[in-house]
Amino acid sequence: MTEFLIYSKRCFINDRFVESTIHIKNDKIHQIYNGYNEHNEIPLLNYNNLIVMPGIIDAHVHINEPGRDTWEGFETATKAAAIGGITTLIEMPLNASPVTTSIKAFKIKQNAAVNKLHVNCGFYGGVIPSNLTDIEGLIKEGVFGIKGFLTHSGIDEFPNVTKNHLEQIAPILKKYNVPLLLHCELSDNNVPKVNNPKSYQEYLLSRPQNWETNAIDLALDIQKRFDIKVHIVHLSASDGIKKILEHKEKTNKLTVETCPHYLYFNAENIPDASPIFKCAPPIREASNNDKLWGFLLEDGFNFIASDHSPAPPEIKQLETGDFFKAWGGISGLQFTLPILYTEGKKRGLKLEKLIPLLTKNPAEFLGLDYKKGILKIGYDADISVWDDTHEFKITEETIQHKHKGTPYLNEVVFGKNIHTFINGVQVVKNSELKTLQQGQFLLNKIT
Known part of the structure; x- marks a missing residue:
């Protein structure tokens, strides 16, 4: 999808949670609407009460x-x-x-x-x-x-x-x-x-x-x-x-x-x-x-x-x-x-x-705050969607690092990331990798 909508009752915008629909077009946030907002022929991802944040x-x-x-x-x-x-x-x-x-x-x-x-x-x-x-x-x-x-x-x-x-x-x-x-x-x-x-x-x-x-x-x-x-x-x-x-x-x-x-x-x-x-x-x-x-x-x-x-x-x-x-x-x-x-x-x-x-x-x-770090019109569509009520145990099976050794192994924690969007592409869906190689090289702009 190069154009789609994300809806949640808890989108983190302007440092607070608001009910919003975020319109993604290509790799940017195209528009942000108050509340639930459908558009004909544009797919909508309804995340209900999940947290949608940068x-x-x-x-x-x-x-x-x-x-x-x-x-x-x-x-x-x-x-x-x-x-x-x-x-x-x-x-x-x-x-x-x-x-x-x-x-x-x-x-x-x-x-x-x-x-x-x-x-x-x-x-x-x-x-x-x-x-x-x-x-x-x-x-x-x-x-x-x-x-x-x-x-x-x-x-x-x-x-x-x-x-x-x-x-x-x-x-x-x-x-x-x-x-x-x-x-x-x-x-x-x-x-x-x-x-x-x-x-x-x-x-x-x-x-x-x-x-x-x-x-x-x-x-x-x-x-x-x-x-x-x-x-x-x-x-x-x-x-x-x-x-x-x-x-x-x-x-x-x-x-x-x-x-x-x-x-x-x-x-x-x-x-x-x-x-x-x-x-x-x-x-x-x-x-x-x-x-x-x-x-x-x-x-x-x-x-x-x-x-x-x-x-x-x-x-x-x-x-x-x-x-x-x-x-x-x-x-x-x-x-x-x-x-x-x-x-x-x-x-x-x-x-x-x-x-x-x-x-x-x-x-x-x-110095990336002109395009990343917040949910705002014109910014890169880099988005995390997570469930703050989800309790889970960190196990070797879930670890993507090359080596499974970590002091966090077997810890029981709250807050699971469910979906990840990189530059407008969903790379993680339902906590599993979906689309790869969507990352970009970033270079510092010297002013």
């Missing part, structure tokens, strides 16, 4: 292709995204090989994704000590931001940068108004000696909150001195909240995200010898995560992203149980919506607050 935009995903597609790849990752109601994702510059730190590598990555995109996909570039002269070229090629690590990234091809490196590229970022995304951990040797590598508490103590807050201080200093956009990825340390709040009062160029796993799990409930839960920075104590929830409920986070970072079982050390040797990353791309909705219900999170954190807000961060 497709989710996940602005932090590791797909790992080319070079590490045994970990994940565009084929499986974008299928999982579509099933989960995600219509657009932005791919990080690691852990592919080559990493996206040059124009050549960026083109290799795009070529690797050809005929494998089942949702829309854009890309970030990376900054490492040896590619400072490549940053402007990457920006001109259309990356949505430049990502750097302030501690070891986990792979040797993507070494961390220092304050000096960031100072050198800041004028370029300022020139093009492109955000600097930072993994905010500054490592030091002032941590306990490891006695039991299978102990989650020992792993937690090995990456303390002050690693994050020290890095945040550095990030805020760079932002202030160079007046550039700085984005703090995956905040896990509640000790950083006050610093962030104070800085946000002075500028609108500081943004911050967190991830579902920091809001859903807590350290007290993570068993030893279970590195399926390992990520960096780590999942912290319940008292810390309660403060993250408070920050979220007070509109502190700009958006929420999955930080999907999977790896094969042997690299996750699932047999050995060794937290210190295991890859640090959570596999959860497909389950962002139900995980957040399920825990959010317990915390008093209204859907009117949750939905923009997954749609409108990341679109604004990426």
Whole structure:
């Protein structure tokens, strides 16, 4: 169908739920009518009381292709995204090989994704000590931001940068108004000696909150001195909240995200010898995560992203149980919506607050808010239709990721995505993939 109607009593339009009929024509939202509105000879999809909302935009995903597609790849990752109601994702510059730190590598990555995109996909570039002269070229090629690590990234091809490196590229970022995304951990040797590598508490103590807050201080200093956009990825340390709040009062160029796993799990409930839960920075104590929830409920986070970072079982050390040797990353791309909705219900999170954190807000961060992130006439017809009353158990059979290992396995959650539309085409129907390869490459428009 190139022209059809979608009706629901609960369409999320202008930040509230209204009864509407949405007229899709080709790949755009052609018209929005109040209430139920039939048109002769135009097919109508009646979704009754299901939630119809903009497709989710996940602005932090590791797909790992080319070079590490045994970990994940565009084929499986974008299928999982579509099933989960995600219509657009932005791919990080690691852990592919080559990493996206040059124009050549960026083109290799795009070529690797050809005929494998089942949702829309854009890309970030990376900054490492040896590619400072490549940053402007990457920006001109259309990356949505430049990502750097302030501690070891986990792979040797993507070494961390220092304050000096960031100072050198800041004028370029300022020139093009492109955000600097930072993994905010500054490592030091002032941590306990490891006695039991299978102990989650020992792993937690090995990456303390002050690693994050020290890095945040550095990030805020760079932002202030160079007046550039700085984005703090995956905040896990509640000790950083006050610093962030104070800085946000002075500028609108500081943004911050967190991830579902920091809001859903807590350290007290993570068993030893279970590195399926390992990520960096780590999942912290319940008292810390309660403060993250408070920050979220007070509109502190700009958006929420999955930080999907999977790896094969042997690299996750699932047999050995060794937290210190295991890859640090959570596999959860497909389950962002139900995980957040399920825990959010317990915390008093209204859907009117949750939905923009997954749609409108990341679109604004990426500069895609002129065509994505809301249901509006003339915007791309990227739409998620889901049932907030549907309770289900996450099982291996339902997981589209390349590897089935995830800390969310066997969790019972609410909120199932039923239908997904990408650029006006229904790619998921009744929670099953229907039409593939409807995703488009997205490039940042430099102004």
